[in-house]
Amino acid sequence: MPELPEVETTRRGIAPHVEGREIVEVIVREPRLRVPVPGDLVDRLVGARLGPLARRAKYLLFPIAGATPASLLWHLGMSGSLRIARLGELPKKHDHLDLVLDDGAILRYHDPRRFGFVDWLAGDVELDPRLARLGPEPLSEAFHGERLHRLSRGRRLAVKPFLMDSGVVVGVGNIYAAEALFLAGIDPRRAAGRIGRERYARLAAAVQEVLAAAIAQGGTTLRDFVGGTGEPGYFRQRLNVYGRDGAPCRRCGGELRRVTLGQRSSVFCPRCQT
DNA sequence: CCGACAACCTGTGAGC
């Protein structure tokens, strides 16, 4: 259920424990993830050393130290989480995979819905088809209102699913799309092509603001998300609209409403968002 | 190319 802030929180939490470490054992308890765990993954990983942990969109990238470039590509799907466990800590239900490190720490993957996956990625990361067509990082200079304006011309799609399109900008999922549209005062049902430059500038700024704030709070824990150190995120109490359907708007006091857009539930304030 | 929709899978909370 991780969106960008939760993946980034995970990266920051586990990085100090995995970087520079050698993998001494790999335990696969359940290989049936969204992409089945490759049969040769264990052999490839045992004895490998991990480089600096990176993130692209909602993917975590674990570079494998060595002459030929290779990485572990890890996606947490809807319900996945990675955390550091101590040697001897018993796995719980849905703890599908362990990387045992040379200092005794364990990188443990938990994922009830199994929408996430781990895959071996040989060669240049940016050439992988899963990453090649991704839009810019929302917190980079390449993301701005002008891009949203340009890509949306002629589109009748509602602005919320437009904003969640990974070719437009990465990392903005259902929670933060709803929150950014609230901050920008834009109705999530509005056709993307019928929003002007000025409002898109505000929307881009709102996306950056909400993502940065969520990262600072360690992400949003709705149910079971925990960062790499096992701590929940504290952004939930700052949510203005997500999950608050029927509750009063924090800005105008009016009743928040829920609609479905692009098969995702979308809460907004009919008075503040036009 | 665009947009709508189904699918992948398990858990939880609401309502009866």
Next chain:
DNA sequence: TGCTCACAGGTTGTCG
């Protein structure tokens, strides 16, 4: 306590 239904943080593929 138990059943059934709707719904949940993401992504990919198909179809018109």
